[in-house]
Amino acid sequence: MTTPSLVLELKQVCKHFPGVKALQDVDLRLFAGEVHALLGENGAGKSTLVKVMTGALAKSSGDIYFNGQNCSFASPAAAQQAGISTVYQEVNLLPNLSVAQNLFLGHEPRRFGLIQHQKMQQQAQQLLLRFKLNIDVTAPLAQYSVAVQQLIAIARGVAMSAKVLVLDEPTASLDSSEVQMLFDVMRQLREQGVAIVFITHFLDQVYQISDRITVLRNGSKVGEYLAADLPRSRLIEAMLGKELQQLTHQAATTTPAVAEPLLVLNNIAVKGSISGVSLTVAQGQAVGLAGLLGSGRTEVCRAVYGVDALSQGEIQFGGKTLRLQQPADAIKAGIALCPEERKTEGIIGPLSIRENIMLALQARRGWWRYLPVKQQQQLAAFYIDKLQIATPDADKPIEQLSGGNQQKVILARWLAINPQLLILDEPTRGIDIGAHAEILLLIKSLCQQGMSLLVTSSELEELVAFAGKVVVLRDRQKVTELSGDTMTAPHIMQAIAEG
């Protein structure tokens, strides 16, 4: 290997917003042909750094050297022109356009000013084959899974002959095989000399692929390390700035062997989705739902919550058969759901924390009996204190909170109406490790207080830590149920993979 050359260097970059120092004297060195992990808790300044680097935000001070030249990009388009491409966590492509159109949007092959569709499709096909993706490029993008869309977004970045590729949490919505697919592509690009900035919350993945790690905390750089020289425990310390004991999982809580069944799914099916799923959640039991992305985890949750109508089978709850037309019916019966898509299905962004907490309670009271503002404030103050929601003010819009705190607000919303069964769909997804541990502890304490839980998670260790039973799904069907001694991460993994 030749000595790597410095592609992009940031020196003492600062970014100030009114009242906030988002970045303070941050340095970053990016060499050709390396994967550079950019780590830090939510709010550490990772996204700001990326935005400054790619011209989406103007820096307040400091220097950026690209290929040795001092420059600063006026816009993301200018950065892209120079060879810095960014792929964001939320795929920002156009779902209604075809794959090929998405790939070449803005720089379509043209002749006499007209787009050459045939040529564009051929080029798209070739480009995607480099990523081992053999798909119909004329089909609309929305037909493909999030993982494929993510790869297409990266392909688009590479198509513009990127020298620097920034991947902002590309694996957040991928399952493990898809992650490996992505990593293969990243390795391939690394060999071609592309410098890759990789932002993620998953530390396993950091060690799998990264060569170098830069850690940020509270807008400042903590340090730059070679991945091989940095033990995991020291990395976590660097990110959190404190030694973390809470992260160690406690032994699984044991649930009483004989308990009344609370929720019984009897061979339920949803048209075009899950088929033949049966499971039982006992009173006070925590049941885990395991499976790959698209295995039907979320679909089961949605069916139990009355979002999707059943085409077959029945749901019994507390001994009665439920007929669910809409989530309100499920709530009335005593079922609550923390959805997987926190941003689009969970929080009501512009409304305040107080309103987000009291809304479910208010919805149950009906529109006429308005909860007096004083009681709303008490309710909010109680849960902000109890769940340690980090905010100076309950009247702040919830979208200003970090992901972990938003999740706590949604938990508070349901605790306020005290449901019998709480469904948690990926409760820790996209949440920084500090809040991650807190939310796990919180869920555990709910379970100990006797609330029944139905939890999905792609982190199997997490499921094993507090579930009394794990139901494994594959291809939208139930595969098996594990409990007791057989309920270990390797066993679950095996059950997911078989077949």
Place this chain on the structure above:
Amino acid sequence: MKQTQSCADSLQQARLARYSPGSIKASARYLWPLAALMLLLAVNLLLDASFFQLSFQDGRLYGSLIDILNRSAPVALLAIGMSLVIATGGIDLSVGAVMAIAGAVCANLLLQTELPLALVIAAGLATGIAAGLINGTLVSYLKIQPIVATLLLMVAGRGVAQLINQGQIVTFLRPDFAWLGTGSWLGLPLPIWLVIGMFALSQLLLRRTALGLFIEAVGCNATASRYLGVNDKAIKLFVYAFAGFCAALAGMISAADIQGSDANNAGLWLELDAILAVVIGGAVLSGGRFSLLLSVIGVLIIQSLSTTIIVSGVPAKFNLLIKALVVLLVLLLQSDKFRRQLSSWLPKLRKWRKGDKA
């Protein structure tokens, strides 16, 4: 406490500050629309020294200010209804046509002189609610985009009104009904009282119950609202019915004003003034927080502007153009981004002028 605020947050903060109640910036929401209104009134005073003069004759007040309030009444009623529709992320283009239908229904019933006034008014209002329910059903249950769904009634509504009137302009002689548009009570014209009454009632209905909050929740995020138990479809149905009710009331005022129903012209284009007023009041068309007071201030801005243009003696052919330009200016002044840009230009401008002199 953990520092969790990131840069994206602080950017959002600037955008959201005007919508967070209870904070200091909430009052800033009212600053710019009010300033624009004051400025327009001041310009009026410069053009016409007697602008603020009020006189008391025959038991009611007269003057330019009263005139502005009185003339804005129909649009103010429409804007109250439109605020809620826009808060859910929808729009109602049909309110002008609904005014015409309600006016036509009332005028034809008034021809039968034996019918009591209360019944005629009730029939007019019921017509408006029915029209609103049609809009609401199309939008919430049949999931037709609001602009298309209400466009149907905007076009068809005037046709319905013409059919009711059998193609004629129907006039009536009923002083009791005409009183709604031309009468006065405690010194103020009745339309002003109707707006005040409707405003107070709506405010009670929306802010003393959870209805206002539910509307805002559905407007901000309909899916999340449904997931926490709010019946988003019923809420949408309600706002269109409410807008229909407001439109019917406005329609009766204008029918009473001319003591007749002109299906072709009653409420013509007023839906656009109502939407404009709500926007001038700072509402976001994609839905979210609403303020009835700000919408009404928006109406007053539009109406004062019309008066200003007439009083200023500019040739009539310039009226619409001037109106559009002033509205643009008002909207720009409300934009934080534009004001920041403006304040960054000002020193440069000064410097440039100094350099010029030297």
